Amino acid sequence: MSRLLTRSTENRRAERDYENLLVVDDVRLAFGGVTAIDGVSFHVDDGELYAIIGPNGAGKTSIFNCLNQVYHPDEGDIRWKGKTVLGLKPNQTAELGMARTFQNIALFPHMNVVENILTGRHIRMDQTWWQGALWLGKGRRDEFENREVVEDIIDFLEIERWRKQPVGMLPYGIQKRVELGRALAMDPDLLLLDEPVAGMNLEETEDMARFILDIRDELGIAIILVEHDMGLVMDIADRVMVVDFGRKISEGVPEVVQNDPEVIKAYLGET
Amino acid sequence: MRGRPLLVTNYADDQAMLKSTTQTVMAGLFLLFLVCIPLFAPGAIGGGESRIPGPTFLAGADWLKLLSELGIFAMAALGLNILSGLAGQVSLGHAFFMGLGAYTAAVLGSGPGALWGVGLPIWVWLPMAGLIPAAVGIVISPTAVRVRGLYLAIVTLGLVFIGEYVWRNLDFITGGSQSGRNFPALQVRLWREEEALLDLEASGTWLGFLNLSGEGKFYLFILALTVLFVIVAKNIQRSRVGRAFQAIRDRDVAAEIMGVDEFRYKTLAFAISSFYAGVAGALLAVEVGRTIPEQWDLLLSVEIIAIVLIGGAGSISGVLMGSAFVVLLPRLVQDFGNLLQQSAASGGVLATIFDPILSTGPGDFGVVNLSPGVAPGLGILQLNTLIYGLLIIAFLIFEPLGLYGVWVRIRNYWKGWPFTY
Ligand SMILES: Nc1ncnc2c1ncn2[C@@H]1O[C@H](COP(=O)(O)OP(=O)(O)O)[C@@H](O)[C@H]1O
Ligand SMILES: [Mg+2]
Numbered sequence: 001m002s003r004l005l006t007r008s009t010e011n012r013r014a015e016r017d018y019e020n021l022l023v024v025d026d027v028r029l030a031f032g033g034v035t036a037i038d039g040v041s042f043h044v045d046d047g048e049l050y051a052i053i054g055p056n057g058a059g060k061t062s063i064f065n066c067l068n069q070v071y072h073p074d075e076g077d078i079r080w081k082g083k084t085v086l087g088l089k090p091n092q093t094a095e096l097g098m099a100r101t102f103q104n105i106a107l108f109p110h111m112n113v114v115e116n117i118l119t120g121r122h123i124r125m126d127q128t129w130w131q132g133a134l135w136l137g138k139g140r141r142d143e144f145e146n147r148e149v150v151e152d153i154i155d156f157l158e159i160e161r162w163r164k165q166p167v168g169m170l171p172y173g174i175q176k177r178v179e180l181g182r183a184l185a186m187d188p189d190l191l192l193l194d195e196p197v198a199g200m201n202l203e204e205t206e207d208m209a210r211f212i213l214d215i216r217d218e219l220g221i222a223i224i225l226v227e228h229d230m231g232l233v234m235d236i237a238d239r240v241m242v243v244d245f246g247r248k249i250s251e252g253v254p255e256v257v258q259n260d261p262e263v264i265k266a267y268l269g270e271t
Numbered sequence: 272m273r274g275r276p277l278l279v280t281n282y283a284d285d286q287a288m289l290k291s292t293t294q295t296v297m298a299g300l301f302l303l304f305l306v307c308i309p310l311f312a313p314g315a316i317g318g319g320e321s322r323i324p325g326p327t328f329l330a331g332a333d334w335l336k337l338l339s340e341l342g343i344f345a346m347a348a349l350g351l352n353i354l355s356g357l358a359g360q361v362s363l364g365h366a367f368f369m370g371l372g373a374y375t376a377a378v379l380g381s382g383p384g385a386l387w388g389v390g391l392p393i394w395v396w397l398p399m400a401g402l403i404p405a406a407v408g409i410v411i412s413p414t415a416v417r418v419r420g421l422y423l424a425i426v427t428l429g430l431v432f433i434g435e436y437v438w439r440n441l442d443f444i445t446g447g448s449q450s451g452r453n454f455p456a457l458q459v460r461l462w463r464e465e466e467a468l469l470d471l472e473a474s475g476t477w478l479g480f481l482n483l484s485g486e487g488k489f490y491l492f493i494l495a496l497t498v499l500f501v502i503v504a505k506n507i508q509r510s511r512v513g514r515a516f517q518a519i520r521d522r523d524v525a526a527e528i529m530g531v532d533e534f535r536y537k538t539l540a541f542a543i544s545s546f547y548a549g550v551a552g553a554l555l556a557v558e559v560g561r562t563i564p565e566q567w568d569l570l571l572s573v574e575i576i577a578i579v580l581i582g583g584a585g586s587i588s589g590v591l592m593g594s595a596f597v598v599l600l601p602r603l604v605q606d607f608g609n610l611l612q613q614s615a616a617s618g619g620v621l622a623t624i625f626d627p628i629l630s631t632g633p634g635d636f637g638v639v640n641l642s643p644g645v646a647p648g649l650g651i652l653q654l655n656t657l658i659y660g661l662l663i664i665a666f667l668i669f670e671p672l673g674l675y676g677v678w679v680r681i682r683n684y685w686k687g688w689p690f691t692y
Contacts, residue, residue: 068528070524089527091527091528091532102525107522107525108521108522109521115514119514119515121511122511122514122515125511127511133506133510135510140283142511143286143509143510143511
């Protein structure tokens with residue numbers, strides 16, 4: 001992973017001239033009559049592993065879509081390093097330093113593993129389209145340098161043997177890993193993971209948990225982890241927020257949240 | 272394939288255009304063959320009757336013209352493939368950009384005369400024939416980029432009709448529907464001097480010993496340009512920009528969240544594809560010699576789309592195979608018709624076989640009609656159109672990867688030969 005550390009934890013701290021990496025301030029979002037997010041506020045700091053849990057339909061994915069500006073909140077503000085992201089285009093949120101994986105895998109199905117992760121390098125690559133079209137000097141060199149970063153990520157995620165396979169044919173758990181790799185390739189400050197272990201067996205879940213912790217600890221990348229059940233989250237998160245029907249019903253360190261009567265009620269109510 | 276054929280030890284090899292030595296050698300030999308085609312003609316080399324041994328008929332004027340046309344259509348289709356195959360934007364407007372390129376070339380390249388012409392040399396008019404359509408593509412794209420799928424198809428369809436209307440009415444440029452206009456000759460000049468440095472349409476001797484016909488030179492020029500366009504298309508496909516195109520095609524929201532500016536890249540795809548179309552259009556007009564505005568119609572767009580679909584959208588080798596197919600098919604059908612006629616006339620076993628499908632005169636019923644107007648049945652032209660249509664439908668249904676898919680299967684079969692696993 002060494003070469004991926006273009007901006008180490010120390011550098012990230014040194015660059016810092018803001019209070020919180022991300023601040024979500026009383027965001028509301030409705031689709032017609034359906035209120036998806038109903039006044040949610042929270043903040044995430046550098047290097048923090050922040051978890052959002054809640055039953056299906058609670059509004060977790062919608063929160064991510066607001067951060068990426070795929071959805072535009074009706075009210076409230078979202079500030080990245082002190083500046084609002086409202087009004088940006090989704091691709092501009094990527095350039096700020098947000099990367100994301102999707103609840104329903106959104107890999108590029110006609111590309112192989114290497115190409116998918118290389119696409120994640122898009123904003124970090126240093127070539128114009130015509131330098132790529134000529135494939136001489138600069139463009140060629142840029143492709144190879146970024147290919148090295150991709151290989152580091154492939155090593156890190158232990159997916160070497162699937163390197164040249166079209167992603168559509170890979171097992172589900174591996175696809176999830178490739179998607180994590182693609183997000184990691186963006187060299188982000190904040191990683192948004194939408195249900196990264198949904199549908200995985202125990203072993204795959206443990207692998208994924210290990211990768212997530214390594215990303216936080218070795219690379220110092222802040223993570224927001226969305227899950228709909230508590231298991232994994234309570235073990236690895238620094239802080240947890242519980243949402244239900246678009247509202248925050250609890251927030252704090254895992255031990256506190258776990259014993260919050262509101263949370264117990266919401267989860268017992270669901271099952 | 273010696274040693275460990277797929278072992279690569281550096282990224283350059285791994286991302287190379289041609290992945291193995293065998294592939295490189297095969298491609299090299301094939302290219303050499305293509306370069307040698309004009310030299311298959313008797314007397315092509317030196318003073319006597321010497322030539323490079325090979326199929327002589329390919330070096331005839333008609334086949335050289337056909338092969339040049341193949342290269343030109345391949346260029347146009349490579350452009351559409353970038354827009355539709357890579358970036359996933361269906362466009363019916365390719366003929367418009369081809370026409371725009373052709374008239375740009377005509378205005379800039381033809382000398383002053385009855386129609387508007389500036390008389391600039393080829394190194395101005397040929398690049399401009401690409402750049403002007405690219406610029407127009409950029410101007411139009413904000414409208415086109417906002418709509419998707421079928422709506423985009425309809426918007427670009429409109430472009431072809433508007434184009435045809437404009438060409439018909441700009442008769443001081445296009446010559447109008449009646450007479451059309453001539454296009455500049457393929458001659459290389461430094462500026463406007465009388466004597467051309469290089470005349471690619473008249474026969475002559477190159478390097479003192481290669482005797483080439485005008486068609487031969489034209490063909491070689493088109494071949495060189497096609498190779499260049501193929502290489503650039505391949506590079507676009509394997510670099511950052513090509514991945515951005517494919518990302519937009521496959522998952523537009525995910526692509527944006529990866530940082531791909533959808534608007535910018537769709538516009539870029541439009542511009543690059545229009546550049547290819549414009550250059551191809553100019554060369555097509557030069558090759559045909561005289562065209563009328565109606566030549567740049569929907570049918571031309573459909574032909575280019577057919578190439579991309581038959582070849583297998585997204586693959587460059589597919590585009591080349593598709594072009595060969597679409598351009599050579601009419602000729603093969605025609606030859607087939609002639610063969611039918613000859614064997615029917617000469618009698619014998621073949622005649623009895625062919626007779627039921629041939630219709631030679633009134634009262635004779637058959638699928639293929641050799642004397643149109645007199646007997647029932649399909650003319651050669653209709654037969655052609657029918658075969659096209661059926662093939663496109665067949666490919667869409669049975670082999671979405673097109674000729675490229677068929678080729679991959681054949682190749683994989685032979686890779687495993689003699690084992691069929
Ligand atoms: N694009 C959309 N259009 C309409 N309703 C939506 C859309 N996206 C989300 N919703 C609604 O918002 C609510 C929250 O959904 P979501 O954020 O996907 O929940 P979660 O990810 O927590 O399961 C649901 O009621 C859902 O139906
Ligand atoms: Mg969700």
